[in-house]
Amino acid sequence: MFADYDQIMERLSVNQLWDFPGGVHPEQKKSLSNQHNIEAMPLASAYYVPVKQHIGVHGELLVEVGDHVLKGQALTNNEQSMAVPVHAPSSGTVTNIAEHVSAHPSGIPELTVTIEPDGQDQWISLKPVPDFTKVASVDLINMICEAGISGLGGAGFPTHIKTTSVQPTEFLIINGIECEPYISSDDRLMREHAWQIRQGIDILVHILQPKQVLVAVEDNKPEALETMAIACQQKDNYQVVSVPTKYPAGGEKQLIQVLTSREVPANGLPSDVACIMYNVGTCYAIADAIVEGKPLIKRVVTITGEAVQTPKNVWARLGTPVEELLESAGYLANKQKEARVVMGGPMMGFAITSTKTPVVKITNCLLVPSDEELPHIDDERACIRCSACADACPVSLLPQQMFWYSKAKELDKAQEYHLFDCIECGACAYVCPSEIPLVHYYRQAKADIRNQQEEKAKSEKAKIRFEARKARLQREKEEREEKHRLAAEARKSSMTKDGGAAKDKIAAALARAKAKKEALAKQAVADTTTPSEKTTNETSARSTNQATVSTEQTSKQTKQDKDSDKKAKVAAAIAKAKAKKTKQAAGVVDETSAPSSKKKKNSPITKIPEDTNESEVPAAESEKAKAAELKKKRVAAALAKAKAKKAREAKAAKQKQTEAAEANNNQGEENN
Amino acid sequence: MFTFGSLLIVALLALVFGAILGFAAIRFKVEGDPLVEQIDAILPQTQCGQCGYPGCKPYAEAIANGDDINKCPPGGEATIKELADLMGVEAKPLDAAHGVEDIKKVAFIREDECIGCTKCIQACPVDAIIGAAKQMHTIITDECTGCDLCVDPCPVDCIDMIPVEVDASHWEWNFSKVPVGDIPIKQVS
Ligand code: SF4
Numbered sequence: 001m002f003a004d005y006d007q008i009m010e011r012l013s014v015n016q017l018w019d020f021p022g023g024v025h026p027e028q029k030k031s032l033s034n035q036h037n038i039e040a041m042p043l044a045s046a047y048y049v050p051v052k053q054h055i056g057v058h059g060e061l062l063v064e065v066g067d068h069v070l071k072g073q074a075l076t077n078n079e080q081s082m083a084v085p086v087h088a089p090s091s092g093t094v095t096n097i098a099e100h101v102s103a104h105p106s107g108i109p110e111l112t113v114t115i116e117p118d119g120q121d122q123w124i125s126l127k128p129v130p131d132f133t134k135v136a137s138v139d140l141i142n143m144i145c146e147a148g149i150s151g152l153g154g155a156g157f158p159t160h161i162k163t164t165s166v167q168p169t170e171f172l173i174i175n176g177i178e179c180e181p182y183i184s185s186d187d188r189l190m191r192e193h194a195w196q197i198r199q200g201i202d203i204l205v206h207i208l209q210p211k212q213v214l215v216a217v218e219d220n221k222p223e224a225l226e227t228m229a230i231a232c233q234q235k236d237n238y239q240v241v242s243v244p245t246k247y248p249a250g251g252e253k254q255l256i257q258v259l260t261s262r263e264v265p266a267n268g269l270p271s272d273v274a275c276i277m278y279n280v281g282t283c284y285a286i287a288d289a290i291v292e293g294k295p296l297i298k299r300v301v302t303i304t305g306e307a308v309q310t311p312k313n314v315w316a317r318l319g320t321p322v323e324e325l326l327e328s329a330g331y332l333a334n335k336q337k338e339a340r341v342v343m344g345g346p347m348m349g350f351a352i353t354s355t356k357t358p359v360v361k362i363t364n365c366l367l368v369p370s371d372e373e374l375p376h377i378d379d380e381r382a383c384i385r386c387s388a389c390a391d392a393c394p395v396s397l398l399p400q401q402m403f404w405y406s407k408a409k410e411l412d413k414a415q416e417y418h419l420f421d422c423i424e425c426g427a428c429a430y431v432c433p434s435e436i437p438l439v440h441y442y443r444q445a446k447a448d449i450r451n452q453q454e455e456k457a458k459s460e461k462a463k464i465r466f467e468a469r470k471a472r473l474q475r476e477k478e479e480r481e482e483k484h485r486l487a488a489e490a491r492k493s494s495m496t497k498d499g500g501a502a503k504d505k506i507a508a509a510l511a512r513a514k515a516k517k518e519a520l521a522k523q524a525v526a527d528t529t530t531p532s533e534k535t536t537n538e539t540s541a542r543s544t545n546q547a548t549v550s551t552e553q554t555s556k557q558t559k560q561d562k563d564s565d566k567k568a569k570v571a572a573a574i575a576k577a578k579a580k581k582t583k584q585a586a587g588v589v590d591e592t593s594a595p596s597s598k599k600k601k602n603s604p605i606t607k608i609p610e611d612t613n614e615s616e617v618p619a620a621e622s623e624k625a626k627a628a629e630l631k632k633k634r635v636a637a638a639l640a641k642a643k644a645k646k647a648r649e650a651k652a653a654k655q656k657q658t659e660a661a662e663a664n665n666n667q668g669e670e671n672n
Numbered sequence: 673m674f675t676f677g678s679l680l681i682v683a684l685l686a687l688v689f690g691a692i693l694g695f696a697a698i699r700f701k702v703e704g705d706p707l708v709e710q711i712d713a714i715l716p717q718t719q720c721g722q723c724g725y726p727g728c729k730p731y732a733e734a735i736a737n738g739d740d741i742n743k744c745p746p747g748g749e750a751t752i753k754e755l756a757d758l759m760g761v762e763a764k765p766l767d768a769a770h771g772v773e774d775i776k777k778v779a780f781i782r783e784d785e786c787i788g789c790t791k792c793i794q795a796c797p798v799d800a801i802i803g804a805a806k807q808m809h810t811i812i813t814d815e816c817t818g819c820d821l822c823v824d825p826c827p828v829d830c831i832d833m834i835p836v837e838v839d840a841s842h843w844e845w846n847f848s849k850v851p852v853g854d855i856p857i858k859q860v861s
């Protein structure tokens with residue numbers, strides 16, 4: 001297990017701490033920006049509020065373009081558990097809800113609400129809680145969530161989720177370390193607002209009921225240490241601890257290790273070792289949310305670096321575009337060959353892609369370095385296996401091995417070296433004599449692994465769905481066959497059951513059909529005698545013949561009668577077939593009645609009783625045919641369109657591929 | 673006599689141990705992952721049929737029976753490499769006769785053009801399309817494998833295959849593939 005509570009308290013009482021392995025001591029450079037009070041910012045001309053500024057999912061939008069919003073009004077809801085709302089930074093009009101460049105290393109656009117302030121800066125009605133000790137924990141947690149608070153230290157984990165901890169807490173650790181060089185936002189906040197931070201701590205204590213509160217501040221911030229000590233002096237179980245300056249002492253797991261010697265297990269949480277940690281900025285925001293009822297709409301941002309005239313700390317409203325901050329600090333373009341602005345510190349920050357990038361909840365610093373200050377890493381050289389990185393790693397990993405396998409895309413091997421325990425602190429890259437951007441490779445490898453895992457999960461799902469569908473189709477087929485079989489059986493059995501009656505019925509039906517046929521045939525004879533000349537002639541001739549013969553032999557006549565019967569039938573059939581043919585021809589040619597009538601005249605059957613009917617049928621049919629043709633044409637057009645589209649797409653895809661390949665090549669060359 | 677005796681003993685011992693081994697082989701038989709299952713787990717489960725078989729499982733069976741491993745375009749080189757490792761054969765380039773590796777896409781129905789013929793539903797191997805006769809149809813993007821099989825059956829050609837856009841959380845830290853802003857991007861640490 002881990003060191004027990006009393007043991008830890010004993011050591012802490014004499015100010016003896018532990019240490020974490022590795023670590024580096026980069027130049028601090030904090031005095032650039034920490035000399036002056038935090039300044040307020042004038043209203044920006046527009047605020048770009050991304051709907052997702054934390055780890056998790058974003059809430060559903062509550063506003064529409066054109067809506068007038070008040071300062072502090074929620075723009076998204078928090079119905080889902082991992083959702084944290086965002087709020088309007090000032091009163092004004094929602095002018096746009098669209099994708100906007102994100103405060104992410106990729107700069108990939110994300111859904112963002114644009115608000116143009118009206119200059120009134122009018123708050124919504126606030127609901128402060130005068131005495132939070134009388135409010136139940138769940139309600140307080142709910143208020144924290146509604147105020148849109150997620151960790152302000154860097155990771156951006158939703159605070160209400162962290163606070164809903166089920167495990168009992170021994171140490172509530174307040175992180176005022178701020179170990180990264182240049183950044184001084186927490187420093188200034190502690191110096192100027194120690195009392196409000198203390199209020200935030202009180203609220204957390206009320207919710208979490210820890211045994212001990214540790215406020216950890218690095219020893220390079222003596223003023224902050226003092227103000228925090230004064231703010232916390234009335235409370236017995238609050239202790240302000242001065243932590244030796246070493247990067248990255250502010251990492252969650254590292255700080256816990258320094259203060260308590262407990263190690264958070266891999267894939268574990270601080271709650272596994274009965275600790276919980278909040279950033280000082282988060283405490284300030286919690287106090288704001290509960291005591292004042294104000295949601296999180298602003299934060300302290302350090303603007304620093306040698307390429308700004310007056311490095312300083314400002315209260316920046318969330319959504320303020322970076323360009324306004326640069327302007328307020330006086331950006332010196334001549335100090336940079338290529339414009340470069342880093343969001344975050346020099347160790348863990350990232351270069352932003354656009355000056356329109358908004359300040360978000362985790363933006364603690366804007367570093368605008370001169371070219372000499374933070375050189376471009378262009379000339380990565382081969383690893384000389386000096387193992388300086390392994391000595392610097394605070395997690396005791398083997399960075400050179402992870403780098404090797406990450407670069408070679410042997411992701412399994414990289415994971416064997418505990419790639420996912422890397423906190424991306426950048427200590428290894430800082431010490432590397434070959435200037436290898438090691439963390440960059442880890443991030444790439446991690447992203448690859450995550451995407452692959454997602455892909456695997458997805459393909460697994462697809463497999464299940466595919467198999468389920470196959471089973472369903474099979475089942476349906478079997479059911480259908482079963483039904484048919486049953487129906488057939490039923491028919492058979494009913495036939496055998498009252499077989500006699502059925503047979504009689506069938507016989508009767510057959511007889512009826514026969515009779516009908518005969519009657520029809522006779523009628524046909526009568527019909528054909530008149531219309532077809534040939535047949536008339538023949539029949540009349542025969543009839544005269546018959547007349548002469550009839551007197552002699554009646555028996556013969558009956559025979560003849562039968563003969564003529566048969567012939568008439570044949571003639572009728574021929575006539576019918578011919579009529580049908582003409583009809584078909586008329587239908588196929590689908591011209592007006594003129595050619596069809598001509599055909600009819602040509603045909604030996606001169607008189608067709610349903611003449612009028614006939615001409616109508618082709619007309620209707622021709623219409624149908626026209627419609628069919630139209631449809632055919634349309635389908636053809638659609639097909640052509642589709643083909644064109646496909647061809648285009650294929651071309652585009654090819655082009656993209658070649659481009660991507662080129663880009664890859666380029667990058668490969670750059671890297672080499 | 674002595675030689676005969678020792679031979680007998682050795683023969684007896686062989687029999688006894690043989691019997692023990694035989695029994696153990698049956699009694700402690702390890703239910704190994706059948707080869708087809710392993711191959712199927714590597715295939716991307718797009719179920720597109722581009723390999724010439726009606727789905728990934730049938731192709732997995734075919735591979736187990738000695739078919740080529742380079743017929744799966746959606747899986748691409750990565751799948752071929754994994755299959756080669758599993759089967760202990762040489763990895764070879766993708767057989768172009770079955771198609772080329774493409775970027776990831778999902779189907780999208782232009783809904784106001786859909787006539788509700790249900791043809792695409794019948795074509796979709798993973799039931800990723802919702803709809804009913806004479807009703808508008810739509811695609812469950814999360815379930816769509818991008819197999820392309822629904823595009824051809826559509827009589828009014830209202831299904832598009834659109835490339836999947838990467839969002840920030842799926843970005844692979846490839847700086848050459850970021851939207852161009854007004855600051856040229858360079859990695860920091
Ligand atoms: S510090 Fe750099 S050169 Fe040295 S072993 Fe690590 S990666 Fe290689």
Ligand code: SF4
Nearest residue numbers: 393422423425426428
């Ligand atoms: S970035 Fe990762 S590997 Fe490098 S020192 Fe930090 S924790 Fe260790």
Ligand code: SF4
Nearest residue numbers: 796816817819820822
């Ligand atoms: S929706 Fe279309 S592309 Fe997507 S899985 Fe189904 S058939 Fe394939």
